[in-house]
Amino acid sequence: MEFKSPIVITTETYYPQEVNWIIALFEAGLERLHLRKPQWDLQQCNALLNAIPVEYHKQIVVHQHHALASKFHLGGIHLREKDRNEIKIDLAGYCRKQQQKGKTVSTSFHQLEPVITKGDYFNYSFLSPVFDSTSKQGYPGKGFNVMNLAQTIVALGGITSTTITQTKALGYTGVAVLGDVWQHSSPLDAYLALQKSWKNQAYEN
Template sequence: MLIVITSEEFVEDEINIIKRLLKEGLTTLHVRKPFFSSEEMKRWLFNFHAEEHQQMMLHQHHFLAEDFQLKGIHLKEEHRKSIKGKEQDFLEKIKSQGWVLSTSFHELQEVENQTLFDYAFLSPVFTSISKHNYEGKKFSVQQNKRPVIALGGIKTENIEKAYQLGYQGVAVLGCVWHQENVITSFKNIKKEYKRVYQ
């Protein structure tokens, strides 16, 4: 699984760039806009067609996933805490909507115990491109039974290493959005991802 996470900062022409990424074969876009109100998120989502919505995982304002028939939702740690003790009811609701459910962890022990989610991010695997002083820990997940996606410092040069560490895919942010040409950067990542994983 190759995932792109949106930038939380302003990106010029972002909507058209995302449409291009989806045309170039991106199948999962994580929409992470922590500073958006629900109204701003709604307006942002209105820029896309139904088939594009079906490739999107939403990090905030989860109720909009139903309104726009998105691919699924991503739970942060605070969301996981809010459903503690009610996991089964929550999961049944998610499945009844046909959504994919993901989350993220920062410790290997946490991800080893996860059973609720379709997949989980683990970070930082490598030293982050978008966050300063965020050192990579090179976690190995070869023994993990559920899909784990490598996040943190992913670039073309270390996708093969992520595969060797047992990850079922990679999620990228900085190596796409912090480059001069986002589309070219994505194409290079995708080419290396296909070489390693397929």
């Protein structure tokens, strides 16, 4: 699975004009939005998805309230580490069942070892922190090099228009961004800068 543009992860809580910004990002070429609202209940997530045009639903992945993926015909579900640990018996089978329904299944890792042992179950995996986080204080990057791994791995943590230029050389097939987009006065401008750096890197390689 190759990504032509950076993945965007939503903020955890309320963000002013969030739906308008999300639509603008999709219109600018965003391929994949990860809806991550750990403090929101089902109704709040439902309302947000209702406000996003149907044509973009297939490009959305939910981190919580996975039933929404079927209700809104979303692109996929994301399993947190906690979710993986709760599926103790047959993680591979669970992922396969979701994939047979036409959903992608992604997850998050914070060390290389579990990527090697479990990464094949997923369409793609986030690995973090690759660089010093821009959204979490005191969260230093580990500079993971995944060049020799066969899994589809997405770099997360400290992704900016500068650090993004190092990700292909480290073996990543995609990047996911949070702070560099939502901490900017214009999330759209921030995303366009990231998108340009990502595409330039792909061209240079």
